[in-house]
Amino acid sequence: MKHRRVLRAAVTVAVTGALAAGMTMALTTSASAGTTLRASAAEKGRYFGAAVATGKLSTSAYVTVLNREFNSVVAENEMKWDATEPQQGQFRYTGGDRLVSHAQANGMSVRGHALLWHQQEPGWAQSMSGSALRSAMINHVTQVATHFRGKIHSWDVVNEAFADGGSGGRRDSNLQRTGNDWIEAAFRAARAADPGAKLCYNDYNTDGINAKSTGIYNMVRDFKSRGVPIDCVGFQSHLGTSLAGDYQANLQRFADLGVDVQITELDVMTGGNQANIYGAVTRACMNVSRCTGITVWGVRDCDSWRGSDNALLFDCNGNKKAAYTNVLNALNAGPAIPTDPPTDPPTDPPTDPPTDPPTDPPAVGCSASVSLNSWTGGFVASVKVTAGSAGTSGWNVGFTLPSGASVTNTWSATASGSTGTVRFANVNYNGRLGAGQVTEFGFQGTGSASGVTPTCTAS
Numbered sequence: 001m002k003h004r005r006v007l008r009a010a011v012t013v014a015v016t017g018a019l020a021a022g023m024t025m026a027l028t029t030s031a032s033a034g035t036t037l038r039a040s041a042a043e044k045g046r047y048f049g050a051a052v053a054t055g056k057l058s059t060s061a062y063v064t065v066l067n068r069e070f071n072s073v074v075a076e077n078e079m080k081w082d083a084t085e086p087q088q089g090q091f092r093y094t095g096g097d098r099l100v101s102h103a104q105a106n107g108m109s110v111r112g113h114a115l116l117w118h119q120q121e122p123g124w125a126q127s128m129s130g131s132a133l134r135s136a137m138i139n140h141v142t143q144v145a146t147h148f149r150g151k152i153h154s155w156d157v158v159n160e161a162f163a164d165g166g167s168g169g170r171r172d173s174n175l176q177r178t179g180n181d182w183i184e185a186a187f188r189a190a191r192a193a194d195p196g197a198k199l200c201y202n203d204y205n206t207d208g209i210n211a212k213s214t215g216i217y218n219m220v221r222d223f224k225s226r227g228v229p230i231d232c233v234g235f236q237s238h239l240g241t242s243l244a245g246d247y248q249a250n251l252q253r254f255a256d257l258g259v260d261v262q263i264t265e266l267d268v269m270t271g272g273n274q275a276n277i278y279g280a281v282t283r284a285c286m287n288v289s290r291c292t293g294i295t296v297w298g299v300r301d302c303d304s305w306r307g308s309d310n311a312l313l314f315d316c317n318g319n320k321k322a323a324y325t326n327v328l329n330a331l332n333a334g335p336a337i338p339t340d341p342p343t344d345p346p347t348d349p350p351t352d353p354p355t356d357p358p359t360d361p362p363a364v365g366c367s368a369s370v371s372l373n374s375w376t377g378g379f380v381a382s383v384k385v386t387a388g389s390a391g392t393s394g395w396n397v398g399f400t401l402p403s404g405a406s407v408t409n410t411w412s413a414t415a416s417g418s419t420g421t422v423r424f425a426n427v428n429y430n431g432r433l434g435a436g437q438v439t440e441f442g443f444q445g446t447g448s449a450s451g452v453t454p455t456c457t458a459s
Contacts, residue, residue, distance in 0.1 A: 033332035037313075038071035040328055044286065045337035047072035047109055047153075047293035051265070054078055054095045056303065057102055065318045066299050067106050072153070074111035074264075074295055075099050076305075081115075082122045084144050088136060093147055100151050111264070111295060112152040114159035114202065115141045116186050118173035126174065131377030134178040138189045138380055138444055139409055145193035146411045154198035154232055154262065157190045158183050162203055168215030179376065183219070184228050188373040191229040192382040192442040193411060202234035202264055208244025209253070220257055234264035238297070238306075241269055243277050248284035255290035263294040267304060267311035268323065278313070279326030286334025364388045366433075368397045368454035379405075379449045382442045383413075383424070385456060387433035392458040394431040397441075398423045399454055405447035413441035 034040025041048035049072025056062045066073075077083055078095030085091050103110045116137060128136060145155065161183055163171040170176050179185075183201070190199050201220065206213035216233065223230045233254050244250070251261045263285055268277045285291035298304040302316035313324040365388045373380045385395055399422050401407070406419050413424040430439040 034328070037069045037324075037328060037331065040331035041293065042071055043336070044331065044334060046285075046291070046331075047295075048331070049073055049109075049111060049293060049295035050299050051076045051113075051295065051297045052099060052102075052299070053303070054098045054102075056299075057098065061318050062299055062303065065314055070299075071107060072109045072111060072293060072295060073099060073103050074113045076297075077120070079112055079114070079144070079148075080117065080120045081125065081140060082120045085125075085140055086122050088122075088124045089139075091143055091147070096148065100148065104151075109153040110148075110151060111262075112145075112148060112155040112197070113264075114156040115144060115190060116157065116175060117159040118161070118171065118175055121174075129174055130178060133174060134182065134185070134376075135378045135408070135444075135446060137175065137178065137182070138185060138378065141186050141189040142193045142380070142409060142411060142442075142444060145190050145197070149194040150196060152194065152197045154200050154234075155190055155194070156202040156234055156264070157186050157199050159202045160204065161201075162212050162215050164205055164212060166211045168211040168218075170215075184223065185373050185380070187223070187229050188382070189380050189444075192380060192440070195440065198231040198260065199229055200232040200234045200260075200262065200264075201230060202236065204236040204238055204265070206235055207237055207239070207250065208246045209250050213250055217254060217257070220254065220259060224257055224259070230259060232260040232262055232292070234262050236265035236297075237263050237267075237281060238265060239268045239277055239281075241271055241273050241277075243280055247281065248287055251284060251288045251291055255288050260290045260292045261285075261288060262292055265297040266294060267297045267306055267309070269306075270310035274311075275322040275326045278323040279330050282327045282330035283334060286330060289335075289338055292337065364390050364458075366392055366395050366456040366458040368456040370399075370452065370454050372449055372452075374448065374450065378444070378446050380442060380444050381449055381452075382440060383454060384438055384440050385426075385433070386438050387435060388458065389435045390458075391435050391437070392431065392433045394426050394459040395433070396423055396425050396457045396459070397454050398457075399449075399452050401445070401452060402448060402450070405445055405449050407443050407445045409444040411442050412439075413443070415443065 034043050037048040048070060050070045052073045053076045075096055100110055161171055163169055175182050187199055203216060220230060220233060254261050268274045285294055296312055298312050300314045300316050300318060301310040301312050304311050313321055315321060367386045368383055370381050370383045383397060401422060407415055407422055412430060414427060416423045433439060
C-alpha cells in the first residue's frame with residue numbers, strides 16, 4: 001500500500017568534514033558481534049525495525065530479509081485511522097492483526113502507528129469538528145489501543161501535530177481546533193486503554209535543535225511536569241544528503257527530560273553520503289542511553305515510499321548496501337543500554353519526611369478512586385480499584401453522574417446504565433484481586449463528570 005505522504009525537505013546542516021571522512025572507515029567489532037541488524041541491536045538492549053506493508057508478507061524475498069534482519073515492525077498504513085475505523089464506530093483490524101501475528105511468530109516487537117494524525121483521517125472524521133470530533137477522537141484512541149492491548153511496544157499516539165517553519169507552534173488542523181489540550185487528552189486516553197504500552201509523540205524535520213523540535217521539547221517538558229503520560233519521542237529522520245551536526249545533542253536533550261527517544265522512520269537519499277549518514281544516525285542513537293531503537297521506513301529500495309531515492313539498506317534484490325555495513329558496524333561498536341536506566345531525571349531527596357504515613361489497604365471490601373480528563377462537552381474517567389485485606393472475587397463500582405452527563409463507552413468493566421447512577425462490574429480477567437492488589441478500568445462520556453465520587457463493593 002502506498003505510504004501517503006509528501007516528501008519533506010531534509011534538514012540541510014552539513015555533516016562536518018571530519019565526521020564524513022571518519023565514517024568511511026570500518027569499525028572494529030568484537031568476536032561476539034552480531035551478524036544481523038536484529039541480533040546486534042538485541043545484544044545492546046535495543047530493537048532495529050522496519051515499516052511493513054502487510055500485502056508484501058506473501059512475497060518470499062521480502063519476508064526473508066524482514067525476518068532475518070529486523071526484530072521490530074510497524075505498519076505503514078494498516079493501523080491508521082482511515083484503515084481501522086473506515087466508518088464511525090465500525091472498526092476493522094484485519095491488517096493490523098496480521099502484522100501482529102507475524103511479529104509474534106517471528107520474535108518481533110510491534111510499534112503502533114498512529115492513533116491520531118491530521119492526515120489519513122476517514123472521510124467521516126474530516127467532516128467533523130468541535131466536541132463531536134473530540135468525542136470521536138477519544139473513542140478511536142480508546143477502541144484501537146484497547147484492541148491491541150498488551151501487543152504493542154510503543155504507540156505513536158499523536159503524529160505530526162507541530163507546524164513547520166520558525167514559529168515552533170502547533171499545526172492548524174481539525175484536531176487542533178477541538179482545543180489546545182487535544183494531545184494531552186489523547187495520551188491520557190491511550191494510557192487508560194493500554195497501560196503497558198510506551199506512549200510516543202512522533203514528528204519530522206526535528207533532526208536538529210530548531211524551532212520545531214524546541215516547540216515539541218517544550219510540550220514534553222510541560223507534560224512531564226504535570227504528570228501527563230508521555231514515555232517517548234519519535235524522530236522520523238527522512239534525510240537527504242546531509243545530517244544536522246547537533247543530531248545527537250537533540251536526542252540527548254529530550255532524553256534528559258526523562259523520556260525514551262526512538263528513530264522511527266529512517267531513510268536516506270542515495271548518493272556518496274548515504275552510508276555515512278546511516279552510520280552517523282546509528283552511532284548517535286547508540287551514544288544516547290535512552291535511545292531504545294531505530295526503525296527504517298521500508299525493507300528494500302523498491303518498497304520505499306521515496307521512489308527513485310533508493311533510500312533504504314537493501315536493494316530490490318535484497319542485497320546489502322554499503323549503508324547496511326555502516327549501520328551494523330555502528331551497532332556492534334556501540335554501548336549497550338544500562339541494565340537499569342533511570343526512568344526520570346534524578347531528583348534531590350526530600351529534606352523532610354513525608355507528612356502522611358503510608359496507608360494500608362482497606363481492611364475489608366475495596367476502595368475506588370477516579371481521575372478525569374475533561375474537555376468542553378466530554379470526558380474520560382480512569383478508575384483505580386484497590387482490594388482490601390480479604391481480597392476480592394469480584395467488585396462493583398458505582399457513580400452518580402451529574403445531570404446531562406452520559407456514559408458512551410467502557411473498557412475493562414461492564415456498565416449498567418448510562419445516566420444518573422451507573423454501576424461498573426469487573427470483567428472475567430480483573431475481578432479476583434489479592435489483598436491490596438490494584439486494577440484499573442475506564443469509561444468515556446459526554447457532558448461533565450466533575451465532582452463525581454466512586455463507591456466500591458467487593459464480593
